[in-house]
Amino acid sequence: MNYKDHQIEVSVRCVSDGSGWMPEVFVTYSEKGRNVLKSLRIDQTFATPDEAEQAGVEYAKEWIDDGKPDQDYDSPRDRAKWMS
DSSP states (O other), rough: OOEETTEEEEEEOOTSSSOOOEEEEEEEETTEEEEEEEEEOOOOOBSHHHHHHHHHHHHHHHHHHHOOOTTTTTOOOHHHHHOO
């Protein structure tokens, strides 16, 4: 999906112990005339593939909206939303 001139791609995978699903998030964008591919990590499992995918999309959008901070990105909004 395209969001604010960024291409967001989310795939989901089943956790090896079968306890849920994890999103794998990739964002592609142009910066200073170069294409950049950023992989974002979400260390949380979700009950269904759809929930994992939606969480990945929302996480990427928030990452973009917050100015694309460093890889260790973990906003308070995300913690509150996903850890509840």
